[in-house]
Amino acid sequence: MKAKIFVLSAIVFGIISLNLLTKQETFYHPEFAEKQTSASFGISTAYAYPPGVGILTNSPNCLSCHANNGPWKDDANTIIDILDKDTKKSLKQNDGTFLIEAKKGEPKTVLTVVGSKKSNAIPASxxxxxxxxxxxTIGTNTLSKFAPNWEVNLQMSCRLVGDNLKGYEDADITxxxxxxxxxENxxxxxxxxxxxxxxxxxxxxNAHDGLTGSYFERKVKLKIK
Incomplete structure (x- = not known):
């Protein structure tokens, strides 16, 4: 029994020593580094790329991690649209913003469409x-980083291109x-x-290395009917 305890102790000591020797202090997001303490014994050293801006960190946008170095431009070949799910009508306004209207207590479903035209000389994403x-809401204590008192079921996504949607047959989209x-409030x-x-x-x-990306922003107005 003593021999087993000795062997087990040696294994645990070896793991802790290896983690301490190989421990790296460079965190892509400084917020995570602050949470590391001596009580972790070096075992919990980890790296993460948060899937959401402002949710796991206080980063204001995607460019806090990723480079804006892609070939896709903010022009007619790039598709960024929000559609009414039932009518398939675009909710884009004349000023380039989007308007989503809903009644209190009633769900409203829209489609987020992102991609580029196939006729474009630039390869699809x-x-x-x-x-x-x-x-x-970024930097606040609220868990939801969506508009206050608005519920949402799919605030973000990262999806492979290749979805089919009527009206977008000539485009590579998600x-x-x-x-x-x-x-009520x-x-x-x-x-x-x-x-x-x-x-x-x-x-x-290193999120800047190996990934080519183009970043865009759109304003979306939520209005109570």
Missing amino acids: YRNAWLYIDPT SLPMTIQPL AKDAEISLQVMLTKGEATKN
Whole structure:
């Protein structure tokens, strides 16, 4: 029994020693470094690329991690649209913003469509990412970073290109539904839609390396009917 305890202790000591010797202090997000303590014994050393701006860190947008170096431009060849799920009508306004109207207590579902036209000389992106966020909530204690008193079921996504949607047969797109619902205390709000068209794979601990991406932002107005 003593021999088993000795062997087990030696293994645990070896693991701790190895972690301490190989421990790296460079965290891509400084917020995570502050949470490391001596009580972790070096075992919990970890790296993470948060899937959401302002949710796991106080980063204001995707460019806090990723480079804006892609070939896709903010022009007619790039598709960033929000559609009414039932009518498939675009909710884009004349000023370039989007308007989503909903009644209190009633769900409203829209489709987020991101991609580029096939006729474009630039190759299609491989993976598209998007996030709906209220910039005023970044850095606050609230768990939801969507508009206050508005419920949402799919605030963000990172999806491979290749979805099929009527009206977009000549485009390489991603498309997913998002349902929102204003609660009793909800008010009109303005949120940001952050989008990245990407190609390639990011290198561990360096999101600028290996991934080509183009970043876009759109304003989305939420209005109570």
